[in-house]
Amino acid sequence: MDILANLSLGFGIALSPYTLMLAVVGCFIGTIVGALPGLGPSNGVAIMIPLTFSMGLDATAALVLLTAIYYGAMYGGRISSILLNIPGDEPALMTTLDGYPMAKAGRAGDALVISGFASFVGAFLATIGLMLLAPVLSNVAYQFGPAEYFALYLLAFATLGGISSKNQAKAALASCIGLMIAMIGLDPNSGLPRLTGGNLHLYDGIDFLVAIVGLFAVSEIFFFIESHGKSSAVGVTLDKVRVPWAEIWTTRWTMLRSSLVGFIAGILPGAGASLGSFMTYMMEKSIAGDKGKFGTGVAKGVAAPEAGNNAAAGGALVPMLTLGVPGSGTTAVLLAVLVTLNITPGPTLFTDRPDVVWGLIASLLIANFVLLVMNVPMVKIFVKILTVPPALLLPGVTMVSFVGIYSLTGSYFDLLLVVAFGVLGYLLRKLDIPTVPVIMGILLGHQMEKQLRDAMVLSDGDWTYLFSSGISTGLMIAAFLGFVAPIFLRRILSRPERVAD
Amino acid sequence: MGRLSDRIFGLAVILVALVYIASAMQIQASFLSDPVGSKAFPILIASVAIICAVVMILRPDEEPEWPMAWTVVSIFISIALLVGYAYTLKPLGFLIPTAIVSGALSYQINPKPRFAVAAGLGLSIGLFVLFKYVLDLGLVPFPKGWF
Structure with a gap:
């Protein structure tokens, strides 16, 4: 039993008091950030990355802390969705559909407990799935050469817009912006500077951490200035919290189905948690039919998207760890963490650094139990967080982001870039252009170009080499279909609108 | 058009x-x-x-809702503040620029002068304690030569 041996190795690392403490702290911070209205997992991880590195944690410790924050924020996101009708990020949107009506009907406590439980089931099953599937997939990944990797990157970018993307031109443009930024700096093959405009600060290229913090953290402040910290939603108060066992039991099949579908959605490159929560909600809605009364505040309507998006969060770690291709915005941020720690994700990760992989998996399992405890009996503590006024919160988030970057690079130029990316992020989001592909482009640009150039060196410049193997041709076709499909599916798969007050 | x-x-x-x-x-x-x-x-x-x-x-999409003129002004003020922060953080130390910028940003979000001053001072001192003593980052509190 390889898996058991590996797991015990993992638990050996994860159960050390220090790592355990990091996991608990991470879960706590993550839940807080997730619960803050308007902030989601990618914001949370983005704010914390530079700080984590400045603290000089080793690879496993940093990874444990940041993934605990990631999982915690996925859990915490439901709190502001249910109580305030403000989703922290896109995946949490589906939870508002039934969660907020439930809270308005005076059942906020029930909604929080059911969704917390569903989150646990989804995340737990997905971690098991990750454990079983990742080693298998990493064996397949050994067959990947430059042509296959290039095709895989293409697939990731083509599907980033998502099944429900409204405008594929905008999604593709976002990827191009990211890739164009990635090319700035020294050309890795020739060692000569390019596209720097003669600016010496740009010779090292633009650090993706700077872009992540700017796009995901600093851009938020402009949105809050625009709304002047007022939220349109009316807050709902939370009275007594008890566990509605009978109702949780009625959602058992919903949770299991949603976990499976969410996990699969998470694995698909580029699809991620938004698709997971969207598909599971729609699936359960059609299974329940009109009698299910989805959208009026039913337990299944809360359980499905929460199990789905937490399972997708785990599923998204599969392609990220085995192939180095993230499946969502947050895993893109986590990939940035790995790259900065000098860990190259990919098939060799499982043989070269089993301590990192299995330590991570074990700490995810532990984090799940910690989160269940924090999010069911202790949920009232986090509800208090919702009362922090934005006029205090957002300046704080911005300052933490700046200091994080500053203590990491010590350069005022990087701080200027953070501001520039913050403004860019504001403009892009205003124009409904997704920002995740920009990050992915900056992160994967070098690898994508390198794989293309390596492939051409191998084939002596013959372009047909890119289609020479079954895997690469299949991936190319999937990329094309994945890009074209949303244009036709748009009418069928329309997103449900948010609940109005 | x-x-x-x-x-x-x-x-x-x-x-x-x-x-x-x-x-x-x-x-x-x-x-x-x-x-x-x-x-x-x-x-x-x-x-x-x-x-x-x-x-x-x-094939342009529908027009997004752009903020009103005076909100645009406050966004530009905030950008200027953040740029200023980038330049002053090193020479002036952490405490003074952070207090001014976070207070001013707070005022842009919610124009209550007393709250903004309190937020600026509180964030500046609180974050400094957190970064310096809990997270052990090397931050300089004041401009060189003050103490």
């Missing part, structure tokens, strides 16, 4: 991409050259960006 935002942004992308291509053309060829070279990929990407921008100009 509605839906101007997408069209203007598309036009800006085309201009930037053209400059980008022009600058990619200037890249010196290395003697260690490979079949693709340093220029091809950047030019390819910028060309795809131009195609996307043309689609955006031809």
Whole structure:
């Protein structure tokens, strides 16, 4: 039993008091950030990355802390969705559909407990799935050469817009912006500077951490200035919290189905948690039919998207760890963490650094139990967080982001870039252009170009080499279909609108 | 001619991409050259960006809700504050720029002067204690030579 041996190795690392403490702290911070209205997992991880590195944690410790924050924020996101009708990020949107009506009907406590439980089931099953599937997939990944990797990157970018993307031109443009930024700096093959405009600060290229913090953290402040910290939603108060066992039991099949579908959605490159929560909600809605009364505040309507998006969060770690291709915005941020720690994700990760992989998996399992405890009996503590006024919160988030970057690079130029990316992020989001592909482009640009150039060196410049193997041709076709499909599916798969007050 | 935002942004992308291509053309060829070279990929990407921008100009989405004039002013003030923060953090130390900038940002979000002053002072001191003593980051509190 390889898996058991590996797991015990993992638990050996994860159960050390220090790592355990990091996991608990991470879960706590993550839940807080997730619960803050308007902030989601990618914001949370983005704010914390530079700080984590400045603290000089080793690879496993940093990874444990940041993934605990990631999982915690996925859990915490439901709190502001249910109580305030403000989703922290896109995946949490589906939870508002039934969660907020439930809270308005005076059942906020029930909604929080059911969704917390569903989150646990989804995340737990997905971690098991990750454990079983990742080693298998990493064996397949050994067959990947430059042509296959290039095709895989293409697939990731083509599907980033998502099944429900409204405008594929905008999604593709976002990827191009990211890739164009990635090319700035020294050309890795020739060692000569390019596209720097003669600016010496740009010779090292633009650090993706700077872009992540700017796009995901600093851009938020402009949105809050625009709304002047007022939220349109009316807050709902939370009275007594008890566990509605009978109702949780009625959602058992919903949770299991949603976990499976969410996990699969998470694995698909580029699809991620938004698709997971969207598909599971729609699936359960059609299974329940009109009698299910989805959208009026039913337990299944809360359980499905929460199990789905937490399972997708785990599923998204599969392609990220085995192939180095993230499946969502947050895993893109986590990939940035790995790259900065000098860990190259990919098939060799499982043989070269089993301590990192299995330590991570074990700490995810532990984090799940910690989160269940924090999010069911202790949920009232986090509800208090919702009362922090934005006029205090957002300046704080911005300052933490700046200091994080500053203590990491010590350069005022990087701080200027953070501001520039913050403004860019504001403009892009205003124009409904997704920002995740920009990050992915900056992160994967070098690898994508390198794989293309390596492939051409191998084939002596013959372009047909890119289609020479079954895997690469299949991936190319999937990329094309994945890009074209949303244009036709748009009418069928329309997103449900948010609940109005 | 509605839906101007997408069209203007598309036009800006085309201009930037053209400059980008022009600058990619200037890249010196290395003697260690490979079949693709340093220029091809950047030019390819910028060309795809131009195609996307043309689609955006031809088929723009509905106009987003832009903020009112005075909100735009406060966004520009905040950008200026943040740029100022980037330049002053090193020479002036952590406490003073952080107090001023976070207080001013707080005022931009919610114009209550007393709350903003309290938020500025509180965040500046609180974050300094957190960063310096809990997280052990090397921050300088005051300008050099003050103490």
